[in-house]
Structure formats: C-alpha cells, structure tokens
Amino acid sequence: AQRVTQPEKLLSVFKGAPVELKCNYSYSGSPELFWYVQYSRQRLQLLLRHISRESIKGFTADLNKGETSFHLKKPFAQEEDSAMYYCALSGGGSARQLTFGSGTQLTVLP
C-alpha cells in the first residue's frame, strides 16, 4: 500500500524567512512524487514533480529515497506563497492514480 504523510496541518512563517513543508511517503517500488498547490478560491494545480528537477516560483523539492521524503523548500517566503500544499505520490502502473497527503496550510505573515 502507498501512503503520504504531511505531519503539519498548519505552518506559519514570516515574509523573507525560509520555509520547509514536510512530506514522507511509503511505497515499495519507485514512486513519482509531486507537490500540488491550491491558492485561495483557485483550483488545485501542479507546483512541481521530482522527475523534472525544476524550481517553480522559487520552490524546490528533492526526493530522498533513503529517508522516503520529498520535502518542499523555499529560501525566502513571500506573502503570495500562502496556500494549501499537497504532497502526492504515483505508484506507476497503467493508472494515473495519485495518493495525496492531507495537506499543509502555509501562511506567510507580513
């Protein structure tokens, strides 16, 4: 069975401070990991995925297979980063099935 754990439901940081949203997963094979973001009154959208190894809006995430983690990081948080963030895992196979964590609500304070 595959599982995604986001231990923090709420996270507050001040503008300009570093931010790290934690994500741990359990999966026996080679997973694909994603971060999705939902800004206020907007639809869920892909932020980044580990296979592309890119930085989006200053966010990065490294897949650590040893620690089974995929933490999302940004060195300097901005107020517009305030949103709900979901970590998600795809176990591959023929179905594009994502297993989501329960989400972390990030608030960046002025």
Add this chain to the structure above:
Amino acid sequence: DAGVTQSPTHLIKTRGQHVTLRCSPISGHKSVSWYQQVLGQGPQFIFQYYEKEERGRGNFPDRFSARQFPNYSSELNVNALLLGDSALYLCASSFDFQGRNSPLHFGNGTRLTVT
C-alpha cells in the same frame, strides 16, 4: 483558456438518492480521473478512464461508477447516497493515462452535500 469544467458546482441530495456528476476535460485530453475530497483531507482517487475504458479504480464501493463518452467527457454516478458521501468531487484530465509527460489538470469540483 478553457480548463477542466465540472457541473453542477453544488448539489444537495437526500440519503438513498442517486447523483450524477459531470466533467469535461481540456480539449485534446483523453484521460479523466475522479477524486473525492472530504473536508480536512487530501483528494482520494476513485477512478481513471482513458479512451473510454476504465484504467484504474480506487478503494470505493460498487455504489460508485463512472463512464467516459466518445468526446472524452465523463460522468461519475453514486447510488444509494450515504451521509459520508458528502464531499468535494474533483475531476482531473491529462493527455495520456501514464501522465509522465502530461500532468493532471484539475477542475473546480462539485460540492455534494447529503442530508
């Protein structure tokens, strides 16, 4: 830019009734997936359809069913509604069913309330 569209946006039903939710994918996308999001939790996978065939099914009872039409739109049907079926139902589309080069694009969802 027309994204994934879902209808209706809100729905109130009574226990035991049946409901049909509809989804139109982004033009050119051939795969549609359905997710259930209960308040305070992340989305949970229900179904994936590609080229009108079911390609994946999550851990949901047989009361839940879906289909995909030749124009790639989709319907999610839920029979014998329970209070616990109250949730936001999300539809997502992608170009193919593997998705490695085509991420999921989500709609705004249908908010179902069962009383």
